Amino acid sequence: MDAAALLDAFSAAPRHQLRPAAWCRSTRFASQACRATAPFARADWQAACAILASNSTGGAGHDASSNNNAQPAPRVNGQKPPPALEATPTPDELDLVPVSNLPRPLSISDLSPAPMHGSQLRVAYQGVPGAYSEAAAAKAYPGCDAIPCDQFEVAFQAVELWIADRAVLPVENSLGGSIHRNYDLLLRHRLHIVGEVQLPVHHCLLALPGVRRELLTRVISHPQALAQCELTLNAMGLNVAREAFDDTAGAAEHIAAGGLRDTAAIASARAAELYGLQVLAAGIQDDAGNVTRFVMLAREPIIPRTDRPFKTSIVFAHDTDGTSVLFKVLSAFAFRDISLTKIESRPHRHRPIRLVDDANVGTAKHFEYMFYIDFQASMADVRAQNALAEIQEFTSFLRVLGSYPMDMTPWDAALSSRASQY
C-alpha cells in the first residue's frame, strides 16, 4: 500500500475505514474491526513511516517545530522587543511600506487552483500584513511566503486547492479562550494538524500621528484583541465604544486609509510601522504573558515520533444512548498516564438537540456536542494507540486531527515580565 494512503487512513478517515494494525490492540471490538477492514500489517506501517520520514527531513516541507530550536533571540509579534513600553517610534524611525504595495488578502472569488511555483513554502493566514497570524506563520516557517486571506475558511481552501502549502490558524488564547470558528472548520475540512506555535501577543493602542487619547471616541480591533485588553482599556479611562474588526492589522489599516482621528486600533507594533500609525500605549493586554496558540495545517499528516514531545488532537461524538461517555474517554487517558492539555466542546451540527420524552413531566431537550481533546502523547506511542482503540468502543465518531511536535520554545521571562503598564 502506498505510504500516503496509509497515513491518510491513520489520520483522516472516518472510523471503521482502514487503519494501521497498531491501533487495533487491547479491545475486542477494535481488533475485530481491524481484521475486517485493515488489509495491511504493522510492517507496512513501519515501512511507510520510514519512507515518509526520510522525505520529510529538512527543506521547505519540514513540519516539526524543529525550527524553533534554531530561532534567534525571541521577537514579539515579529518585532524586536520594544526598548521601553512607553517608547513611541518617531516617524523617522518608522520604515514605512506604502500600503498599496502590501499583498491584498485572498477572498473566496480568488480561489481557483494555482500552478505550482518556486520552492518557497507558501503559508496562508487570516488577516492582512501586520496581523499576529502573519507573525505566527513566520515563527512556524521562517522565510516562508505568507499569504493573507480575508477569512479562516479561505485559508483552509487555499491549502486544499494547492494555492498554499500550509495554513497557520489561531485556536486559543490564554486570556480570550478558544477561537471556536477554527474548531468547527477543522472538522468540516480534511486538513491535518502538523504542528503548533505559541506566540506571545503584546498589544498596542494605535492612532494617527498627533492624535491624543482624549480625542478618541472608538477603539476597533479583532474581538479577541478587544477581549484581551478589556480591563486595561477601562483602567486607562478609555470607556469609549468598541467595535469588532476582522483582524487587528486590518483595523489599523482602516484608520490609516480613512484618516480617522477619533478612532484607535488595538494591533501589533508591526502594524503601526506598516500603516504609519503612532503607538499611544504598548503592552495593553490584561496579562503580560498573553499567548495565542496557532496550529499549522497541511494536506498530508506528518509521521508521529517518540523521540521528542508530541501532542495529538482528536475529535469525537458519542451515541445518544451511551452513559458516562466523557468520563470513560477521560479515564482511557488517565489510566495510561497521558495528560490532557485541552478539552473543548462544540455543538453537534448534524444532530444539535436530542429530545427525551417523559409523559409525566414533558420533553427534555439535551444539547449534543462534538468533543475536541488535545493530549500529550504521540500516535507512535503505544499508550496513545491503546487509548484510542478503547475510546472507539464507546464513541460513534472519532477522528485524529493530527499528531505533531509540541512547541517547546523556552518561555522568555524578560518579555512576559513587562506588566501591562501604559
Ligand SMILES: O=C(O)C(=O)C[C@]1(C(=O)O)C=C[C@@H](O)C=C1
Ligand atoms: O487579528 C489578528 O491579528 C490575528 O491574527 C487574529 C487573532 C485571533 O484570532 O485570536 C490572533 C491573535 C490574537 O489573539 C488576536 C487576534
